[in-house]
Amino acid sequence: MxxxxxxxxxxxxxxxxxxxxxxxxxxRAILPDLPESAFVTAADPAAMRPxxxxxxxxxxxxxxxxxxxxxxxxxxMLGALAVGRTRVTGLLEGEDVLSTxxxxxxxxxxxxxxxxxxxxIDGVGVGALLQPRTALDMGNSGxxxxxxxxxxxxHPITATFIGDASxxxxxxxxxxxxxxxxxxxxxxxxxxxxPLTLRGLSPAVPITYRLPVASAQVKSAxxxxxLNTPGTTTVIEPVPTRDHSERMLxxxxxxxxxxxxxxxxxTIHLAGEADLKPQTIEVPGDPSSAAFxxxxxxxxxxxxxxxxxxxxxxxxxxxxxxxxxxxxxxxxQNVRDVGGEPVAxxxxxxxxLTGIAVDPAVVPSMVDEFPVLFVAxxxxxxxxxxxxxxxxxVKESDRIAVMRTALELAGATVTExxxxxxxxxxxxxxxxxxxxxxxxxxxxDHRIAMSMAVAGLASRAGVEVxxxxxxxxxxxxxxxxxxxxxxxx
Numbered sequence: 070m071x072x073x074x075x076x077x078x079x080x081x082x083x084x085x086x087x088x089x090x091x092x093x094x095x096x097r098a099i100l101p102d103l104p105e106s107a108f109v110t111a112a113d114p115a116a117m118r119p120x121x122x123x124x125x126x127x128x129x130x131x132x133x134x135x136x137x138x139x140x141x142x143x144x145x146m147l148g149a150l151a152v153g154r155t156r157v158t159g160l161l162e163g164e165d166v167l168s169t170x171x172x173x174x175x176x177x178x179x180x181x182x183x184x185x186x187x188x189x190i191d192g193v194g195v196g197a198l199l200q201p202r203t204a205l206d207m208g209n210s211g212x213x214x215x216x217x218x219x220x221x222x223x224h225p226i227t228a229t230f231i232g233d234a235s236x237x238x239x240x241x242x243x244x245x246x247x248x249x250x251x252x253x254x255x256x257x258x259x260x261x262x263x264p265l266t267l268r269g270l271s272p273a274v275p276i277t278y279r280l281p282v283a284s285a286q287v288k289s290a291x292x293x294x295x296l297n298t299p300g301t302t303t304v305i306e307p308v309p310t311r312d313h314s315e316r317m318l319x320x321x322x323x324x325x326x327x328x329x330x331x332x333x334x335x336t337i338h339l340a341g342e343a344d345l346k347p348q349t350i351e352v353p354g355d356p357s358s359a360a361f362x363x364x365x366x367x368x369x370x371x372x373x374x375x376x377x378x379x380x381x382x383x384x385x386x387x388x389x390x391x392x393x394x395x396x397x398x399x400x401x402q403n404v405r406d407v408g409g410e411p412v413a414x415x416x417x418x419x420x421x422l423t424g425i426a427v428d429p430a431v432v433p434s435m436v437d438e439f440p441v442l443f444v445a446x447x448x449x450x451x452x453x454x455x456x457x458x459x460x461x462x463v464k465e466s467d468r469i470a471v472m473r474t475a476l477e478l479a480g481a482t483v484t485e486x487x488x489x490x491x492x493x494x495x496x497x498x499x500x501x502x503x504x505x506x507x508x509x510x511x512x513x514d515h516r517i518a519m520s521m522a523v524a525g526l527a528s529r530a531g532v533e534v535x536x537x538x539x540x541x542x543x544x545x546x547x548x549x550x551x552x553x554x555x556x557x558x
Contacts, residue, residue: 117536119508120548122525124499125555127371127419132554134359136161136352137380138543139313140410142169142212143289144350146220147321148190149178150198150296151345157188159352164542165210172217175201176226195343196224196271196297204229204264209236209465209513209542212286214263215244219290222253223273223297229266235465235513235539237263244290247278251294251302275300275341282460283433285311285384288337292318292325298341305336310433311384316409322346353380353412358544360388360438361519362554366417367397368448368527373418374554375402381411387434388442389415395422395449422449424494429457436460440520443472447481448527449494458489465539466512475509475521479532502530515539519547526555 136159146169148155160166162182170180177199179191193199198220205228207214214230218241221228231237242261249255252270257263275298278291288304292314295302309329315337318325324340359379366372381389381401389399398420401413424446435442439461446453461468473485480501482493502525503509511518511534518534525532540547552558 116538118538119533119535120522120537121531121533122522123531124369124526124528125557127369128362128366128374128554129372129556130554131375131377132362132550133377134354134362134379134550135163135544135546137313137355138163138165138357139212139285139311139355139385140317140350140352140380141166142216143313143317144352145169145173145180145188145190146216146293147317147345148347149173149176149180149192150195150220151192151321151347152194153192153347155190155192155347155350157190157350157352158186159354160188161352161355161543163545164208165213168206168208168210169213169217172201172205172207172213175203175205176228192345192347195345198224198226200226201228204231207232207236207263209233209515209539211236211239211465215241215286215290216293218244218248218267219293220296221267221269222248222251222290222294223271224269225271227266227268229264231264233513239263239465240463241265243282243284243287247276247287247291248294250274250276250278251291251298253294271297273298275302277303277305279305280307283308283310284460285314285433289314292337292339295339295341296323296343296345300341302339302341303336305334308333308430308433309335309384311382313382320348320409351408353407353410354378355543356380356382356385356388357437358547359415360441361523361544361547362550363389363392363397363399363415363417364441364445365523365526365551365554367392367399367420367422368445368523370419374416376415376417378412379415381413383411384434387431388438391425391427391431391435391442392422392445395425395445395453396420397422397445421497422494424449424451424453424492426454427456432457432460437516440468440472440516441523443476443490443492444520444524446492447476447479447483447494447500447524448497450496451494453492453494455489455491456486459487464516465514466517468514468517471510471512471514471517472520475517476524478503478507478509479521479524479528500524500528500532502528503533504530508533508535510535511539513539515542515544519544522547522551
């Protein structure tokens with residue numbers, strides 16, 4: 070039996086959740102365990118691709134990281150909902166973004182990559198998504214899953230979402246709750262996880278929803294559902310999160326307003342039944358991808374590296390401020406605006422770092438960058454304390470526990486707390502590295518793999534990573550770019 074049909078058949082065997090427009094029921098744990106073979110998994114020992122990352126000397130020259138993943142996802146989704154042709158240059162061609170493109174094709178959009186590298190998207194219009202014929206395979210992409218759930222929720226179609234073993238462990242309850250209030254109906258695996266079937270409602274019910282926890286993905290899912298919902302959909306976030314959705318929705322012509330309160334609360338209003346206009350988009354370099362090279366250049370002696378075209382959206386760039394507070398030399402050059410997003414080239418030079426207590430208020434603006442910050446802290450002088458990182462426990466892996474184990478294996482001194490790590494740095498001395506017979510377990514998490522690759526560059530014996538394949542989900546040219554920056558290409 071084909072994979073998607075097998076999972077779909079299993080999903081259809083479970084009881085249906087009845088969810089009223091004005092209330093929400095949590096998904097019941099009624100889906101039987103599926104066999105491991107039902108999922109694509111990178112954990113197959115025969116297929117894993119281990120690599121030992123070792124010191125290669127300073128990082129120098131100029132490099133350019135791929136396009137921003139968050140903007141790339143939204144470019145495809147909003148282009149697919151516009152009437153006419155959207156053109157995108159600089160799109161991140163990682164597996165996560167390609168999962169989004171495949172899903173939008175399955176729901177009627179025409180999406181093509183030209184030989185020049187430009188992507189063209191011929192949209193179907195808001196409200197005109199088609200019923201997908203098969204399950205939507207999200208691979209490893211939580212962003213694809215949560216945002217597409219929002220799109221489907223206010224359309225009169227049914228979609229089944231499946232993913233790899235890592236994604237299938239990630240809870241979707243935070244998105245299920247508000248979308249249920251809008252009228253969508255869900256059947257999910259135990260704990261609100263994939264595989265998950267969503268039955269959209271049109272017309273959906275506009276809601277006012279206060280996020281219980283700051284989350285750009287939940288906010289974006291609600292706003293995307295609001296596009297095809299009559300009336301005004303409102304999201305209230307307690308602290309600012311990534312605002313790519315708001316910027317891009319406005320750019321595509323949606324009627325969206327934002328009110329900011331003195332205490333940092335943001336209230337976002339979106340008028341439904343939107344008429345989106347096609348756009349020409351230049352995607353800036355992803356700051357989350359640049360982060361690995363920024364930290365590498367800071368901790369490897371003699372490094373002097375320029376990373377070109379890095380997006381510096383203030384809701385995304387807190388890592389660079391934290392690293393500067395630790396003593397890092399990160400200079401912004403050629404500052405400019407590209408498509409409504411601030412962009413600059415970053416010149417990064419090897420620096421003596423000092424541990425600090427990281428303000429938990431910055432977590433929403435650098436939540437994905439903490440794994441590589443932990444590496445910087447491991448090479449700093451003194452103690453670095455991080456708190457308020459509960460969200461990291463429900464990412465592609467439990468990034469708090471996994472990074473503690475990984476750094477300890479490489480010789481760092483780390484204490485795990487309920488909501489973060491305390492790291493005692495080496496004072497600039499190289500980490501010992503992982504023993505010959507030991508490898509860091511990445512748990513299918515691309516950011517763990519790349520963070521520990523960076524740690525290997527500042528180690529005596531190198532750091533063995535058990536599987537480099539998950540890196541392709543967000544940064545397929547990471548290894549080749551690393552070789553270029555260290556002169557090993």
